[in-house]
Each structure stands twice: as C-alpha cells, then as structure tokens.
Amino acid sequence: xxxxxxxxxxxxxxxxxxxxxxxxxxxxxKPLMQYPIDLCMMCDRFESIWFNSESEELGRIAEKMGVNxxxxxxxxxxxxATNRDFVYEFLKAHECDYVVMVNTTSPLxxxxxxxxxxDFISEHDFDTVLSxxxxxxxxxxxxxxxxxxxxxxxxxxxxxxxxxxxxxxxAWKRDTFIRLQESGSNPVFGGKLGLFSVPxxxxxxxxxxxxxxxxxxxxxxxxxxxxxRYYL
Amino acid sequence: xxxxxxxxxxxxxxxxxxxxxxxxxxxxxKPLMQYPIDLCMMCDRFESIWFNSESEELGRIAEKMGVNxxxxxxxxxxxxATNRDFVYEFLKAHECDYVVMVNTTSPLxxxxxxxxxxDFISEHDFDTVLSxxxxxxxxxxxxxxxxxxxxxxxxxxxxxxxxxxxxxxxAWKRDTFIRLQESGSNPVFGGKLGLFSVPxxxxxxxxxxxxxxxxxxxxxxxxxxxxxRYYL
Numbered sequence: 001x002x003x004x005x006x007x008x009x010x011x012x013x014x015x016x017x018x019x020x021x022x023x024x025x026x027x028x029x030k031p032l033m034q035y036p037i038d039l040c041m042m043c044d045r046f047e048s049i050w051f052n053s054e055s056e057e058l059g060r061i062a063e064k065m066g067v068n069x070x071x072x073x074x075x076x077x078x079x080x081a082t083n084r085d086f087v088y089e090f091l092k093a094h095e096c097d098y099v100v101m102v103n104t105t106s107p108l109x110x111x112x113x114x115x116x117x118x119d120f121i122s123e124h125d126f127d128t129v130l131s132x133x134x135x136x137x138x139x140x141x142x143x144x145x146x147x148x149x150x151x152x153x154x155x156x157x158x159x160x161x162x163x164x165x166x167x168x169x170x171a172w173k174r175d176t177f178i179r180l181q182e183s184g185s186n187p188v189f190g191g192k193l194g195l196f197s198v199p200x201x202x203x204x205x206x207x208x209x210x211x212x213x214x215x216x217x218x219x220x221x222x223x224x225x226x227x228x229r230y231y232l
Numbered sequence: 233x234x235x236x237x238x239x240x241x242x243x244x245x246x247x248x249x250x251x252x253x254x255x256x257x258x259x260x261x262k263p264l265m266q267y268p269i270d271l272c273m274m275c276d277r278f279e280s281i282w283f284n285s286e287s288e289e290l291g292r293i294a295e296k297m298g299v300n301x302x303x304x305x306x307x308x309x310x311x312x313a314t315n316r317d318f319v320y321e322f323l324k325a326h327e328c329d330y331v332v333m334v335n336t337t338s339p340l341x342x343x344x345x346x347x348x349x350x351d352f353i354s355e356h357d358f359d360t361v362l363s364x365x366x367x368x369x370x371x372x373x374x375x376x377x378x379x380x381x382x383x384x385x386x387x388x389x390x391x392x393x394x395x396x397x398x399x400x401x402x403a404w405k406r407d408t409f410i411r412l413q414e415s416g417s418n419p420v421f422g423g424k425l426g427l428f429s430v431p432x433x434x435x436x437x438x439x440x441x442x443x444x445x446x447x448x449x450x451x452x453x454x455x456x457x458x459x460x461r462y463y464l
Contacts, residue, residue, distance in 0.1 A: 130370075137398070160374065162378070163371065164372075164396075185383070217451070217453030217454075219449070220453060231258060
C-alpha cells in the first residue's frame with residue numbers, strides 16, 4: 001500500500017447543456033453538486049478537496065458546503081473545453097501524487113466504493129485509473145460479437161465482461177498527466193491504465209432527463225426499502 | 233412491410249433463483265408477470281399471446297389476466313434449461329412466421345418500443361432479432377479499447393456505440409429456429425441477425441435485488457414526474 005498524496009477535484013459548470021443548470025438542480029433532497037462534495041468530505045483519504053468551476057456563484061456555494069474552490073479560467077468552461085485542458089490547468093496549480101476527479105453526474109456513488117477506488121490506486125502504480133461497469137451480457141461492435149461465439153449460448157454468468165467507462169471517478173498521476181499533455185500526447189488515457197469496477201446501481205450517468213428520472217427513482221427507492229410483497 | 237404472422241411468448245418460471253418468486257412479486261402496483269402480459273395485450277400486432285411456464289399456478293393467473301397458457305414440460309424448467317430448448321418445444325406446438333419472446337424481466341418496456349420492434353421485424357427478413365442498448369461510451373474488452381483510440385479523447389457523442397444485449401424482446405423466425413435446432417446448431421443467434429436498439433431507461437434487467445430497486449424507483453419516478461426545483 002503506497003502512501004500517495006491524493007487530492008479530490010469535483011468539476012462543474014453552470015452552463016450544462018442537456019440538463020439545464022443541473023448542478024444546482026435538486027435531486028432527492030439536495031442539489032446535485034452536493035453529492036460528490038458530501039461524499040469526498042466523508043472520505044478521510046484526501047489531503048484536500050477542490051471544486052473546479054468557472055462560476056463564482058457555484059464556487060461560493062461549494063465553499064459554504066465545506067470544500068475549496070478552484071476558479072477555472074472562463075476559456076476552459078465552454079461546451080468544447082476538453083477535460084485534458086481543465087485537468088492540466090488544475091494540476092499545474094496543485095501539488096499531489098494523484099488527483100481523483102469525482103463527477104457530479106454520479107450522485108449514487110457510495111463511500112465504500114470511493115474508498116475501494118482509493119485502495120485500488122494505492123495498491124498499484126497506475127498512471128490513469130478509469131471507473132467502469134462490467135457488463136456480463138452478449139455485446140456487439142459493428143454487428144460483430146465481442147465476448148461470445150454465435151455458435152453457442154453461454155450462460156451470462158460465464159461470459160467475459162465488456163467494461164464500459166462511466167467517468168464516476170477517474171484518477172491520474174500528476175507527473176504523467178502533465179508530461180503527456182506538455183509533449184502533445186493525450187493524457188486522459190495515458191500511461192499504465194487501470195480499470196476499476198463500480199457496482200451498476202451506483203453508476204448512473206446524468207446526461208439526459210431520462211437519466212435524471214432514473215437517478216431520482218433510485219434515490220427514492222433506497223430511502224423506501226420496503227419488504228417484498230407477493231400476489232399469492 | 234411484410235404481413236408476417238407473429239405470436240407473443242412470455243416465459244416465466246415459479247422457481248426464480250436470484251430474486252425468489254419474482255414473477256408474482258409486486259413491483260410498483262402489480263405483479264412482475266403482469267407487465268409483459270398487459271403490454272402484449274395492448275399491442276394489436278400479435279395473432280395470439282402465450283404465457284409459457286411449467287407452473288399450473290402461474291398459468292392460471294396468466295389466463296385470468298387474459299392470455300393463453302402454454303404448459304411447459306417440467307424438464308424444461310430447471311435452472312439449467314436453456315432458452316433454445318423451451319423455445320423449440322413451444323414453436324413445435326404453435327404455427328407462426330415469427331415468435332416474439334417478451335421477458336418478465338423488462339417491466340419498463342413501452343408499447344411504443346414494442347410496436348417499433350415489430351415494425352423492425354416486418355420491414356426486414358431477419359432470422360433472429362435481439363434487443364440491445366447502444367452504449368456510447370469508451371468500452372474495453374480484456375483491457376483493450378473496443379470503440380475508441382487511447383491516443384485521443386473523442387466526445388462521447390461521436391463514439392461508435394457498443395451494443396449490449398438486453399433480452400427485453402427477442403424475435404425468431406420459426407422455420408429457421410426449428411431447422412437449426414434439429415440440425416444441432418445454435419438457433420438462439422441463428423441466421424440473419426438484426427439488432428434493435430431499446431431506450432436505456434426501458435431496458436432494466438431484473439436479475440438481482442439491486443435491479444429490482446432500480447426498476448421500482450424508476451416506476452415510482454415516472455408516476456411522480458415533478459417539475460425541476462433549483463437551489464438558487
């Protein structure tokens with residue numbers, strides 16, 4: 001177990017496009033942006049926690065909620081700004097071994113999963129760690145099977161999973177990220193790559209109104225936890 | 233548009249393993265097995281609708297709900313019975329051009345999507361049609377990227393999707409299925425294969441208690457449909 005210096009970064013913009021103002025929209029009983037903030041504050045493994053936004057308004061709210069505010073330059077906040085640019089700008093300003101980016105779009109992430117993610121980083125020497133959901137079902141790419149033969153029906157428990165990236169949490173080694181970015185390479189998937197598996201029901205990604213409904217439904221149902229009822 | 237004779241088949245067992253007695257467990261306001269039954273009955277494209285089970289008890293409930301009961305031999309109802317065997321047994325007993333298998337494990341499927349699925353069948357000449365969810369995110373198989381280059385971060389809107397099979401609805405051409413099964417080939421993915429894309433929020437698959445919670449939450453949230461509330 002390495003004793004890396006790890007910091008958290010929560011990126012958010014005021015001008016979200018597909019779900020307007022989603023970061024301050026109330027999901028369940030609190031605004032979306034508060035989910036990763038509360039989660040990171042419950043975790044005792046971060047040396048510091050930074051909310052990264054172009055918006056002074058969101059920044060003030062984040063500070064009130066208990067985390068630091070990193071004001072991102074406006075030019076890195078358009079729809080077209082890539083994460084490689086704003087993560088680079090952030091890392092140049094903050095010393096650490098690793099940054100863990102925790103997205104506001106994954107409000108169902110549990111503390112247990114975040115801690116496991118940090119253990120996973122600490123037990124290895126990755127340059128990049130992505131969070132993924134392992135799909136144990138027959139998958140196709142361009143109409144061709146990826147993880148199964150057409151000639152057999154294999155019980156899905158025995159299928160080799162396809163891992164789909166969910167961006168709930170992403171970790172980068174600071175030195176590698178900066179070096180790759182400055183040499184013109186893509187640092188987002190750079191160097192030695194680790195894939196960390198996230199439980200499916202913590203992985204929702206809030207890109208559309210549909211996703212919002214799903215997440216809200218899941219939060220409601222976690223609060224309810226009724227015992228099973230049967231027809232007979 | 234071909235005027236195929238299409239029949240519906242809803243398979244269900246009493247002895248579900250991962251979620252006990254799931255077919256008669258109440259989800260939202262009705263038992264799980266009633267979701268595909270109601271859905272198929274709302275659809276005017278089926279010549280007949282069959283509930284396929286080993287259980288006389290489930291069969292009687294299905295008949296009361298308004299569909300036909302096909303009693304499956306007990307030996308095709310164990311945990312190990314594959315769908316190729318019970319679909320074959322069913323198809324031998326029922327004339328049609330196509331059978332559409334609608335699973336009880338996808339209660340969120342809409343009539344609109346089922347109708348689109350039947351249009352998709354009718355407009356082509358497939359032997360097998362699977363329902364899939366298109367995942368527009370970076371996917372890996374055995375740690376290797378499937379649909380993106382590591383050297384670039386491509387906006388996910390522009391990624392070629394990976395299609396994951398959801399088994400919400402599956403269609404088979406009767407003649408092909410029977411011929412392949414009798415010649416010892418696998419009919420499940422047999423012949424000319426079509427992939428039909430299902431909206432993500434209709435695709436939940438009820439394999440685990442987690443999945444059940446997600447589905448129940450989504451049903452609750454569809455009923456609520458509140459207007460957005462904001463923190464500011």
